[in-house]
Amino acid sequence: xxLGLSFIYAARAVVISILLVMPKTELTLYLFAAAMGxxxxxxxPLTNMVVAQIFGIRYMATLYGFVFVSHQLGSxxxxxLGGFLYDMTxxxxxxxxxxxxxxxxxxxxxxxxxxxPLARLSAASVERSGNVTSQ
Numbered sequence: 001x002x003l004g005l006s007f008i009y010a011a012r013a014v015v016i017s018i019l020l021v022m023p024k025t026e027l028t029l030y031l032f033a034a035a036m037g038x039x040x041x042x043x044x045p046l047t048n049m050v051v052a053q054i055f056g057i058r059y060m061a062t063l064y065g066f067v068f069v070s071h072q073l074g075s076x077x078x079x080x081l082g083g084f085l086y087d088m089t090x091x092x093x094x095x096x097x098x099x100x101x102x103x104x105x106x107x108x109x110x111x112x113x114x115x116x117p118l119a120r121l122s123a124a125s126v127e128r129s130g131n132v133t134s135q
Contacts, residue, residue, distance in 0.1 A: 001050045002113040005043055009110065012039050013103030020096055053115050 015035045022028045082095040
């Protein structure tokens with residue numbers, strides 16, 4: 001799962017990089033749109049699977065809610081920053097370059113994910129000293 005996520009984020013960066021160097025033709029834009037369409041939401045199932053595997057499914061709705069909200073905040077900031085940079089520079093070039101960099105960073109960040117489930121305490125009791133022990 002983590003390798004799949006890393007691949008998808010790296011592939012997005014590669015596709016954007018190819019768009020930046022290719023001549024801007026109708027075919028180029030259709031191919032870019034098709035590739036990004038395939039890659040764009042393909043992270044959702046894998047992200048769900050990683051969260052469920054690490055944290056379990058008991059609180060899956062809550063945990064995925066946090067993931068979803070963080071993605072939406074990132075989307076808002078990305079759109080706002082894209083508009084801001086366009087207003088400042090008159091071009092979207094910095095936005096495209098940032099997309100490539102962020103895609104590569106996302107690919108690298110996912111590689112060290114430890115997919116093992118977190119250890120859980122079955123029935124925790126607190127001793128007088130304040131230590132938590134499992135029974």
